[in-house]
Amino acid sequence: MTVHRALFALVAALFALAAGRDGFDRWVDATDLPQTLTETSVEIRDRGGVLLRAYTVGDGIWRLRPRLSAVDGSYLDMLLRYEDKRFWHHHGVDPLAMLRAIAQAARHGRAVSGGSTLTMQVARLIEDGSTGRWAGKLRQIRLALALERRLTKDQVLSLYLTHAPFGGNLEGIRAASLAWFGKEPRRLTPAQAALLVALPQAPEARRPDRHPLVATAARDRVLSRMAAAGIIATDTAASARRAKVPDRMRPFPALAAHLADRVRAGTPEQQHHATTIDARLQAASEKLLADAARRAGPRISAALIAADHRNGEILASVGSPRYGGDNGRQGFVDMTRAVRSPGSTLKPLVYGLAFDQGLAHPETLIHDGPVQFGRYAPRNFDGLFRGDIRVREALHLSLNIPVVKLTNELGPARVMDALSRAGADARLPGGKAGLAVALGGVGLSLRDLVQLYATLARGGTGPRLHSDLHAPATQTARTMSRVAAWQVSNVLAGIAPPPGAPRGVLAYKTGTSYGHRDAWAIGYDGEHVIGVWLGRADGTPVPGAFGGDLAAPVLFQAFARMKPGFAPLPAPPPSTLITGAAGLPQPLQRFRPRGGGPVTPQDAPRLLFPPDGAILDSVGETVTLKVRGGLAPYLVLANGQPVAKGLRRNEFDIPSPGAGYSTLVVVDGAGQSDRVTVRLEQNAETTGRTRP
Template sequence: MTRWIFTLALALWAGAIARDAANDWIDATVLPTLVSEVSTEVRDRHGHLLRAYTVADGRWRLPVTLGEVDPTYLRMLIRYEDKRFADHHGVDPLAMVRAAWQAAWHGGVVSGGSTLTMQVSRLLEDGSTGRWAGKLRQIRVALALERRLTKDEILTLYLNHAPFGGNIEGVRAASYAYFDRPPRRLTPAQAALLVALPQSPETRRPDRAASQAAAARDMVLRRLTDADVIDAAAQEAAVRHPVTAMRHVLPAFAPHLADRAINAAPDQNRHDLTIDRPLQIGLERLAADAVRGRSDGMQVAIMVADHQTGHVLGHVGSARYRADMRGGFIDLTQAVRSPGSTLKPLVYGLGFDQGLIHPETMIADRPTDFEGYAPQNFDGLYRGELRVRLALQHSLNIPAVAVTKALGPHHLLAGLRRAGAEPTLPGGAPGLAVALGGVGLRLEDLVRLYGAIGNGGMAIDLRWRDAPTDDFQPRRVIQPAAAWHIADILRDVPRPTGVQGTGIAFKTGTSYGHRDAWAIGFDGRHVVGVWMGRPDGTPVPGAFGGDLSAPVMFAAFARAASEVTPIASPPPETLLLPNAQLPQHLQRFGSDPALQAHRPEIAFPPDGAIMTPGPMVVKVRDGRAPYVWLANGQPVARTHRPQVDIGDLGPGFSQLTVIDADGRSDQARIEIQ
């Protein structure tokens, strides 16, 4: 009996020594690096993937957590690969014995004995599975991993490092590459395929070996059905689902803004933007449609923002992000261009603030020489005296320059800077041409300006990250009443043919030589800017903002919201009066009461007259010479005498206008039969 007790004690002592030695061996294990380089990601405001970048060696390795993966896939994976994963300590002796017995019985490998933890150890070290030294190292690392990490952490490592063919690593990259969806939304058929792929990723790649991929998937489905992980109906439906022989391009939405975000913070692996992915996708399709079929090298840039928060919701730098004749890699929201007529709302808004004009103020549209600068209207016509409201709605040049002269062009530039814009002056000192586009601005600058008008005249913190901009200082660009007047006027600007857009205040612009076509608009919440032109700045004959950019802008509004948000009611201080009830100095721009007593009047023909065809002599009384006579907006005579022969106007209705030296005018509408 004593001998047996001694033998048992000796065995226990030897076992304890062996156990301690094994523990020391495991504890002394030098683990591989557990943190691997992952793809830099750019996500939208809801956490959805916008764009990803490969790691240094060209692999797609998108980081993923357990919560971002379909639970059915996780159950399938554990049941198929390592059903005792929750219970073992890195090595499953039963599985290894089973694998060895099957190999001996069948004369070759039938099933593997590796646990998920052992597979993780191999993936982390890119180790061999066919040599005993490699297998022993996997076992040692697996045992050490189990002591230092939780089961969830080990499973997460597998999900991030498992190979899925080619340069795809991790279940999230595989889900996007083969199914164009995040791993949270996998179907049973897709989940089973992703379970099967890592066992032989190159021979089962669905984009190159669809039939082998389908066979491997179906084998997984059968075994999981036998194990009651899925039911027979789900298996039957899954095997009928075809395996498509293709590989999707990983998401690359808002590429220009994504590049900008990474350049601003190159050390970050994840960049969360304010972009709304569904809207961004719609805008990129809209941009592609806008230039499709054109052979003139036309490009487009679009921005959509919420002027209440300043968040950029959509950003399209070009129609296609690629090297092409259209400059697809250029972010044209940042290109400095002439804004054309898009600054006129700011001109009039500043004029309202300074008490120079009111929307109902009469202002002259006549040939004018501003000390050597003699602008003309875009259509070459003149309208005589009309209300400021109509002058802005019809984008007339002479009234806008006249108000700019009264303000001083430096005040216009100061207003732009208060809005957050960065104007570029080609000649250094500002001149009156600034009002008509003689300054360099970006699409982003104009979105800031119009966003401020939509925001009641207060500058907006236009940004593509949620956090406020560090150096942003809220400034008032124009007063609330002036901002409301501008919005009220621009809501009634004539729409392009076939476009409704009720409730949207907007302005178009075309730069000199048809180089830039603009459309900028806002409602009670959104501001949308569109630029179209050639990236190299060369002219595009016949390109107008109203024809090209405005329809794209209204289409962008339709994608931004199902309904237009109404513009706010006028603030209490808003002066809502007809011209006759305005203070005298606001009834007519640039006039004084003494001049109004002797305004020019058309003495012949009288308003409403019916005339016979032939040469026509027109007469004016009062006013101050010289007089300019217009017929249907076109100059027909300039004279110091009160009467002049303007020739035969031809049959039909005509509108006669006379403008005197002080800019005062009178009109008469006649019919020639």
């Protein structure tokens, strides 16, 4: 019989070689070993060692390098008992197993077991050889003996756990456990361990997703033998037989996919990359953005970066709602690095620089009215004017005119330098900074903005953001003083949150770029900073999209998914001037350009009539105003809209703004103003009656 003769010939050859021990040793030692350091998948891991993403090797195989200490012990016990129970004692070949295989073949007239040790199987796997012909078997025996002389038992076992086939393009225990069970092989159930023992013997014929009955039968044979050998209890084996085998291959982890691609491309020769990412937070953030983008509408993409601003470690980085194509969302584009217009998110930087330069204080009055710088005439987003307003309120309302005034006084170059010092890589469309920088006229990425806000959170300077767990910490240059940074944070913490969100826990700012192309929300508490972007990856407008509506709710939800509460914002530095407008030094009570010259309080206009809080009869078509002081000509605003201009008398009529509450503002030729709020009613019994 062919099988019998082949096995007999092999054993005879072994005994013949053993007779000449020295020649046998030289024969084994001269064995040409194939490469045992086979290519394995590049792995990107989170801060705790959790696999974020892996990449197939060159031939499209999933082959992940295992560690024996991270493989379930019960699986190893089953494997060795089933495949090679004398593994720890033989030297690569088990003569007893060979004799058993010969006896079984003689009794049954066919090969029942091959007599191969685990080391011989490793020899076949790394050499990709056959098992059938006697020459191939002899080569495996020689290679197995050589492997045992040059490697430890643990190394041989690790090679098996790396190369054993488990169906499809899966090689090795880790790839198999991840694909069939969605988890690392650290803890396996008896049913799972038995299936993984059975699969390598016939990986395609026993694939559970294609041949579930065959796979189940093979698994159950392993369970029965393990129970008979005392490796597992009989009732445990019976319970394991009732478990279903997996009906599909699970996808491999692909968390932080865009960041993983960058990390791999940065050091392509490195096999394992340890990142600062938190896998739990990353998964929660990816789901949050996928839901937000779906609600926002078709073609909407989204991005998020969350970082610890105390050490600069990036904890989550989501480049798109779904990696790859997804109904026009262009998920392959990493929007954390895309250069976009930041909208109003740069305004806090401008105000911080103004505080630092002594140009303003949060309680300083600044005039929000028509202004022109050469041919540039900025307007507020809603087209309205508020007259004199506190700087704090101007930032809360994200007004454009006050921040452009401050930028003009600071100089756009100072703003650009501050961005650079904060670690942001700003891009100028025309190559030269203009006043529109303050309103988003500069290219920045989400990462740039999160870096900027991290420096604000740390008092004007802080660690640079990074995702390499072992990277040394580096600091940004100082952007502004600690006092100025705290004042900005204090103002931002007063911005009204989205409906249902807690108030005063985050210092945050929203932004909307020109044409509604980008919706932003960046914020921080005492420990962490998060930035959110929504828009279309191709830069086309999203009609009606605002940062406050789209991005701000996602920002607060992201913080809620990060931790159970909010870390308190820092206390003010000791030298901080905390007072109302009246307690400020004279130069800080009202913003004036440095070359504009002083204006004494008595020079400012005063609205004598109607008094603040008055109730007026709205039957007439006009309302009479009386002004004292100020410099003609006067401009009058009703509810933010100009209603009269070029007025040179101290008493004049303006068109009635209609029934209800109205805010009336008079602005003189020097830009000073006064305001009152009145209520107009039909048939008011008392004109000028004070509102209750």
